Amino acid sequence: MNICIYGASSDAIDPVYLSRVEALGETLANRGHGLVFGAGSKGVMGAAARGFRKGGGRIKGVAPTFFNVDGVLFAECTEFVPTETMRERKQIMEDSADGFIIGPGGIGTFEEFFEILTLKQLGRHAKPIAIYNINGYYDAMLAMLQKSADEHFMRELTLDLYKVFDDDDKMIDYLENSNEELVDVVKMKIF
Numbered sequence: 001m002n003i004c005i006y007g008a009s010s011d012a013i014d015p016v017y018l019s020r021v022e023a024l025g026e027t028l029a030n031r032g033h034g035l036v037f038g039a040g041s042k043g044v045m046g047a048a049a050r051g052f053r054k055g056g057g058r059i060k061g062v063a064p065t066f067f068n069v070d071g072v073l074f075a076e077c078t079e080f081v082p083t084e085t086m087r088e089r090k091q092i093m094e095d096s097a098d099g100f101i102i103g104p105g106g107i108g109t110f111e112e113f114f115e116i117l118t119l120k121q122l123g124r125h126a127k128p129i130a131i132y133n134i135n136g137y138y139d140a141m142l143a144m145l146q147k148s149a150d151e152h153f154m155r156e157l158t159l160d161l162y163k164v165f166d167d168d169d170k171m172i173d174y175l176e177n178s179n180e181e182l183v184d185v186v187k188m189k190i191f
Helices: 015-030 044-055 086-096 109-122 139-150 157-161 168-177
Strands: 002-006 034-037 059-064 077-082 099-102 129-132 163-164
Touching: 002 015, 002 044, 002 086, 002 109, 015 034, 015 044, 015 168, 044 059, 059 086, 059 163, 059 168, 077 086, 086 109, 086 157, 099 109, 099 168, 109 129, 109 157, 129 168, 139 157, 163 168
Parallel strands: 002 034, 002 099, 034 059, 059 077, 099 129, 129 163
Antiparallel strands: none
């Protein structure tokens, strides 16, 4: 499988996030999986890539040409795809991935998660989405999503379109064994 890992591009975050994601990347590579990511050398992105490199895995980096400044991009990608825009970058990452891990991140990661969740809700893909909830990082976002369902801004079924993990092995098992089908868009509508 090619696993897309979204996550922070900053090294200013708690090192526990970086070490957990790096170990996850190495485990995924050891199990024969490849990485698709935003090509960053720092933060969660860089940690994922370093882990895949340690495990001997394939690393596909995708980034806009305006990111090509010293130290920003991970130099050891086995494949690098330059793009002109962020939108093109996301499309290539989405199309190249067989599953998604939402690592700890900021606004860019949130945007990537909500886009792939929306696309799944609209029946545009049936790929597994795993939220990597290290140290409860995503608890507040998950509570917001539950509130949205409770107050009928979205169907409760939307909450079934992703799974939440803090355990690496359980998350990898979910990704490897997922056989999800496209959702029925009509069932997802709020009337």
